[in-house]
Amino acid sequence: MNTPATPSVWKQPAQVWAVAFACVVAFMGIGLVDPILPAIAESLQASPVETELLFTSYLLVTGLAMLVTSWISSRIGAKATLLIGLALIVVFALLCALSGSVDAVIGFRAGWGLGNALFISTALATIVGAASGGSSAAIVLYEAALGLGIAVGPLLGGLLGEQSWRGPFFGVVVLMAIAFVAVLVLLRGPREKRVPVKFSAPFTALRRPALAVLAITALFYNIGFFVLLAFSPFPLGFGAMGIGLTFFGWGVALAVTSVWVAPLLMRRMPRTRIILVVLPLLAIDLIAAGLLVANAAALVACIVVGGLLLGVMNTVLTEAVMEATDLPRSVASSAYSAVRFLGGAMAPPIAALLWHAFNATVPYLFAAASVLLAALTVLLGRRALAHIDDEPADTTTEDAAAILVGDAA
Template sequence: MSAPSATHTAAPAGTSSFFQQPRAVWAVAFACVIAFMGIGLVDPILKEIAANLGASPSQVSLLFTSYMAVMGVAMLITGVVSSRIGPKKTLLLGLVLIIVFSALAGSSSTVTGVIGFRAGWGLGNALFVATALATIVSASSGSVASAIILFEAALGLGIASGPLIGGLLGEHSWRAPFFGVATLMCIALVATTFFLPATPPAGRRTSLLDPFRALRYPALLLMAIVAICYNLGFFTLMASGPFALPSFGIMQIGWTFFGWGVLLAVTSVWVAPVLQRRFGTVATLTAVLALFSLDLLQMGLFAEHEPAIMIGIIVAGAFLGVTNTLVTEAVMHAAPVERPVASAAYSFVRFSGGAAGPYVAMKLFEHVSVHAPFYFGGIAVAVGVVVMALGGRIVTRGSATDSPGSVEVAEDVLVGDID
């Protein structure tokens, strides 16, 4: 592992505003917004895709499963690619893949084709998102914590706007949201090309085995297991929510998930740091996951009452916003390894493990009842609460023993000089 570059210096804490960032940071953050639109973009049009392509609810749920499964496995290669061709080229490659596969998904005439192209979209997202976080951390002014909050803000804005844009465009055609993402990503591609300086490979070349070695650290492994549990709940909500609102049209579903996304964005940026300072990471995560589990269980109980489902979806955004921010920060300090390696290990377990959730949930919807998917999601998150409560000391010790020196080096290993 090489020493930090002499030309890369972090701004002292408090010397610059949260909003006074280099153009490179805003270019990548804008691309992050568009990338994260892909998560909620399909929610308003799930029923429309099923109706137009003659697909069952469990089949259209595979739009989430294929996307997450490929994204999770691809996380293993993000560090390998970035350490060989450099972060900027990795970001651009990811953007190009998202553009190509989102356009192909919009052009497809079969549900199998859309599912397959969503998988390719997941590959592009993995290359882009994993590299984008470390790029923002390294290039931003201020502390690592503020950089993570900026990343989470982009995530929240993308997740919030995805369903709304999906609804607005989906009223014209279910294909339009896919072409919309491709168009916006072309703008992000141009912005990243011109505003992000060249970032040649720096530091050691990582291998495919590095993420698996990182999982030997108990704190990182525990956080990854917790993330599987809450991802099962997260994507159960995403896949089941529209089908539990049978009288809602495309825009009504879009507005519902827009409210969910707004709460996610607000709590991830402003509420999560306050709760963390007041109660600590472990206590806050345990409580918020418990509330998310209860929210899903009440949705299961009142699954035939659309107002209860709508309110449950929106409120869930608050719990997921806090969870996303605190889990991301905890993972960054859970093991004395480079950030991209820790992120790859965690994301591989998180997305691969949670990929089955939407499909299982919609099979339960088809063969058991409208209540069953939410009970499944609520129980899965409850398991995560138990794991978090029992393993809290492991997470605390992992954060306490994380080496600040290795963290600083990790940023430069991945990103090089971005000034």
């Protein structure tokens, strides 16, 4: 008997590719400012703590806005939500590029975060609805877009940042404007059925023990993630291009393990076991980065190794959240992402303060301790998470697929 051929993940309608392209550009924005942090500090006469607030304002508003994006999109529709998010990113990226003070850039990055929340909270749900091959194909496409965006963002930031710290912001304006037109023209289909979501839904979702455990785990894990991403450009001591190339390697490593290695591991091990193995390894890598921070080559190696481990964690946490709850995908995504982004928001300025108060080693030790707290949270909450190990890794459901947006950064 002949087995029907599995549809190719890469043979998709034009509307899927339009949203996927916009996803790549949105994720580029995460690491785009990395190579220009020292240049912004110098050009705008800002302290490292003030400069790190570029991440904090962006991630804090993204996280808080996640709590209301499902309420908004359920009323105005996915396409309108995507377009508003893209338009806000274009406007606020342009304002960042034209700013004359670090305070202005910090404020406009907050507006950028609002647009980012509206976009990424809706993007995967849109891809799932239009992709050929079901939710599994959509997840692969989304992970590929995430990996490509995270890898290319620092490289583009380095290239454009060599000319001026304003260059990467202008680059985002152009690319997001193209993405806006692509979504506007190509995202077509039957009128979507809207089921209004209660405003309180994401807040009550966190009462679910499994989702609460995973959200707290992600909060502590994200502190380690963003100390590595946002603080490392300062002790590296490289120019914009050197920082860009370093984090391009980091992004490629993250993409490879998130798309290929993590699924392979999940076919062989329970999800919680993978988490409890990878998080201590990440803590060891962060400790090594702190102890070797004065050696640029060693620090680069630790950053790239960290990318490998972060890629595994992103995908495994995604899969764990998928199986953690029977809530609608937009609600679970909003609740989980809001808590997770708060960890990313607090990490960069705390790292800079610890650097100023002590030395460049201490921020990495702080990050390692946070990652170990994430592992402890999973260990203590294993009873609540027991059911996520009972489901095979290839039985993801469409209703849970959009929770992947919680691992966009």
